[in-house]
Amino acid sequence: MGGSQFASHEQPAREPLDAFARVLLLVGPVLLLLRHRNPRVAVFGASAAALLYIGAGYAYGPIFASVAIACFAAITSGHRRAAWLAIGLLWAGHLLIGHWLYRRLPPGGDDSAPWGQELGVTAWVLAIVAASELARVRREQLVRERAERRQAERRRTDEERLRIARELHDVLAHSISVINVQAGVGLALLDQDPEQARTALTTIKRASKEALGEVRQVLDTLRTPGDAPRSPAPGLDRLAELTEQASHAGLTVEVAVEGVRTPLPAGADLAAFRIVQEALTNVVRHSGSRTAHVLLRYDPGQLEIRVDDDGPATTGGESGGGNGLVGMRERAAALGGTVEAGPRGDGGFRVLARIPIASADTVAPDPQKETP
Structure with missing residues (x-):
């Protein structure tokens, strides 16, 4: 006024x-x-x-x-x-x-x-409109960026939830399968062969301890997100431990390596280990075969994992749609790879995974890691 x-x-x-x-x-x-x-x-x-x-x-x-x-x-x-x-x-x-x-x-x-005054008024009007349009574009851009950040955050949350679910499934499914088999052995031999029953109970204790340790590591990442894990994630360097655990469950695992062994990135190494672990767990749970064949083929830029058993499938056998196979496919897909699983023509079952790997300096094969 x-x-x-x-x-x-x-x-x-x-x-x-x-x-x-x-x-x-x-x-x-x-x-x-x-x-x-x-x-x-x-x-x-x-x-x-x-x-x-x-x-x-x-x-x-x-x-x-x-x-x-x-x-x-x-x-x-x-x-x-x-x-x-x-x-x-x-x-x-x-x-x-x-x-x-x-x-x-x-x-x-x-x-x-005067018309000169009108030019000033026109410039004033255009300046107001231009400033308003620029502010509108900037506001829409900020809104879009916030929406994209929220979407990315939800995507990261979903991916982390799926990762944790896969880790828990793989750890618990494998360990509980071993415990279940050994508990059956222990109960069957408790009176006839107490020493063998003691061995089964020892295996149960060791498997449960390892499972608890890995579950605790996964839960620690939930309590303190972003912190480094207390122990390194498992990889193919622990394949010998995996085959030993399978042997306690009554499964003989034959491991073969083709090509020149290549150091794997941490994510690919963990995925390869979990795929082999889940495949062996499925053999223990769903196959009548007591022998599994694991082949690791190192090709340029790719690791191929093949796990075979001679079958036949027992009641409740894996048909390719279980949570374990879904987890394998998700792990491989996250790295740009694939997993194929299904029965063979001779009655056995095969899991075939292909995981891309970045080029790295090759290292000589370690015979101790190639044989169980």
Whole structure:
């Protein structure tokens, strides 16, 4: 209000401010209170008040600030058409008043507005619209970036949940399978061969201890995310331990290595170990065969894992749709690899995994790791 009063003194040829002028000056700021809930009403109302103010012959002044703020709010909130239409009508009305209707409107004796002034008004209008559009684009970009970050966070959470589920499944399925087999042996031989029953109980104790240690490691990552694990993740260097555990469950594992052994990245090494572990667990649980054949073939840029058993499948045998095979496929797919599993023509079962590996310096084969 004070700014408009000052503008009136600076423009004595215009009409002095009266009660109607003061009402129009208050309309714009009051309508700005609605710019977030109803920006169209705010921008059209502020533009109409400014147009009436100009048509009544009052001095140019801060009344246009309300129009600029309302236009900015409407455009940035997505009501572009309303903002463009309102400010366009105001601009067109100003042209009509300044060049055609000025003879019939106050103040008396007013002349036509100079066209140079119209260029300034046009530049003012374009500047408001351009600034509003830039702010709208920036706001939409920020909203999109926030949505992408939330989506990426949800994706990371889902991937971590699946990773933990796979780890727990692989650890528990393998260990419980060994415990189950040894518990059956122990019960069967408890009276006939106590020494053999003692060996079975020792195996159960060792398998349960290892399972508890690995489960504790997985749970520690949940309690303290981002911290380094207390013990390294298992890899193919522990294949001998895996075959020994399988032997305690009554399964003989024959391991063969083809090609030049290549150091594997940590993720690929863990995935290879878990795939072999799950495949051997399935043999123990679902196959009548007591022998499994594991082949590790190191090709340039790829590790091929093949686990075969001679069958036949027992009741409840794996058909390719169990959680274990799903976990294998997820592990391989996360690294860009594949897993194929299914019965062989001779009645056995085969798991074939291909895992891409980055090129690395090759190392000589270690015979102790190639034979169980």
